[in-house]
Amino acid sequence: MVISDEPLWGDAVEDFVQEYDDVIVYGDREGETVLHEGGGRILANGWVMLPTDRLLSPDAVHDIDTGPR
Template identity: 70%
Template sequence: MVISTESVWEELTDEFVQEYRDAVVYADLEQETILHEGDLRILANGWVKLPTGRLLSPDAVHHIDT
């Protein structure tokens, strides 16, 4: 029997991660407050990961223009 040392959850979450280049993250509907411009990853749990390693909460993000 072969047992994997990798988590099944990690394999499944990789399927739901979305990566974008030159995206803009807004904190409000009016698009007045920009939280980030540039590359980003949207994780399976809804958090936005920036290239610096910083994470943005789904509660802080109103929408993302890709």
């Protein structure tokens, strides 16, 4: 039996990652609680990776604004 140490999906998951230079991540419907402003990556599983390598859970994030202000 041969077991590979390579991930099953390989680099295919990276195709679903969205990277932005300027986003605003909100924690509430009203947009009053800003969790992050600046660059970030939205991972395929819904988590948001910040430039500091911290992750925001999809449960904590209500909305992500990626467009011009």
